[in-house]
Amino acid sequence: MRELPFPLLVRLWDTCLAEVDGFSVFLVYVCAALLVRFRGELLSRDFQGMVMFLQALPTGGWDGGDLDLLLGQAYMWHTIFGASPGRSHRT
Template identity: 45%
Template sequence: IFWCMSKLLDGIQDNYTFAQPGIQRKVKALEELVSRIDEPEGFSHFHLYVCAAFLVQWRKEILEEKDFQGLMILLQNLPTMHWGNEEISVLLAEAYRLKYAFADAPNHYKR
């Protein structure tokens, strides 16, 4: 038990030394994490991934359209009229999945 406790305390001893550099590093890491979670762009940044998830959802129908006019009519009249919380939750979950899969990849817009 002594060795386990010693190992545990080794990892946090900087929290209890002069100027508490360990605590300062933790606060900085927490600040960076919170800024990533609560991004200034807010929904405008996440909106990109919602749109991508939406297009993937209707991929088959979109690809079957032959021209721009037909595509625009399809996109303006997708059968989402009866969507409820479950369908919207699935779409948003897919958008979050895409965001966390691609948001930090430096070339995620490139093929």
């Protein structure tokens, strides 16, 4: 919750609530998209530096377009990999 400005956080929660498996599955893809977004910064650091970076992501200046890109990536991966044979299906 602390990683995004409040209006974007509300939009993220709304998106997760709209998805059938929003908080149990879709949010994992959002987190993966976030890690890929900051891949370069993470790879350039040692472990402690990565942890410190992840605890204070530079997302304070993000706007709706940044979140749109992140959610779009997550949705694409969820669509492609969500029905993969290795995924356990919960009801």
